Amino acid sequence: MDVVLPVLDEAAAIPWVLGRMPAGYRPVVVDNGSADGSADVAAGLGAVVVTEPRRGFGAACFAGLTAATSEVVCFMDCDASLDPRDLPLVSGPIVADEADLVLGARRGRSMAPHARLANRYLARRVAAYTGARVTDIGPMRAARRDALLALGLVDRRSGWPLEMVLRAGRARWRIAERPVPYRPRTGKSKVTGTVGGTARAVLDMQRRLTETRRLIRGEQQ
Numbered sequence: 421m422d423v424v425l426p427v428l429d430e431a432a433a434i435p436w437v438l439g440r441m442p443a444g445y446r447p448v449v450v451d452n453g454s455a456d457g458s459a460d461v462a463a464g465l466g467a468v469v470v471t472e473p474r475r476g477f478g479a480a481c482f483a484g485l486t487a488a489t490s491e492v493v494c495f496m497d498c499d500a501s502l503d504p505r506d507l508p509l510v511s512g513p514i515v516a517d518e519a520d521l522v523l524g525a526r527r528g529r530s531m532a533p534h535a536r537l538a539n540r541y542l543a544r545r546v547a548a549y550t551g552a553r554v555t556d557i558g559p560m561r562a563a564r565r566d567a568l569l570a571l572g573l574v575d576r577r578s579g580w581p582l583e584m585v586l587r588a589g590r591a592r593w594r595i596a597e598r599p600v601p602y603r604p605r606t607g608k609s610k611v612t613g614t615v616g617g618t619a620r621a622v623l624d625m626q627r628r629l630t631e632t633r634r635l636i637r638g639e640q641q
């Protein structure tokens with residue numbers, strides 16, 4: 421099973437992440453313009469390495485998705501905040517055909533307060549727009565590759581995770597969550613760790629919410 425790992429200057433975390441990858445799970449590291457040799461570190465540890473020069477979390481995830489070959493594909497951050505050993509818990513319901521999209525709902529005290537608030541707000545919007553009940557728009561998730569491609573995701577920046585859940589919910593996918601421990605990340609976040617990154621993420625996600633709201637209004641007219 422392929423595991424898409426978007427990477428931007430994560431050389432310090434990659435050995436820990438790849439060293440804990442469960443048997444049967446193949447890491448597909450997507451280098452998104454690293455300057456710290458992340459791609460070389462990943463390749464040296466046996467990962468499949470894909471280069472995506474266009475910056476953006478969504479761009480890296482999409483490149484990994486298209487490069488993946490397994491029927492079920494997992495996604496997770498490669499900053500050591502999530503443990504790859506939890507991947508079977510998240511991917512299991514997909515393999516068993518008990519769900520169409522499974523999200524790893526982050527648990528623990530490592531998430532920044534503003535990120536917790538944002539997650540609560542987004543979870544309420546997802547429920548209002550799709551009926552899907554979630555608690556976390558987290559980066560660890562699993563779904564079938566062909567079904568994800570058929571969703572037609574267009575966001576190539578920070579709105580990708582939210583767009584996936586919104587489109588899956590509107591398509592009446594069976595969306596489930598599994599709790600996963602969340603650890604302090606290695607290094608500084610490129611999104612919530614900077615003012616600019618946070619602002620871009622908010623803007624990207626608001627665009628996805630606005631798009632969904634317009635679609636709903638169009639259907640109601």
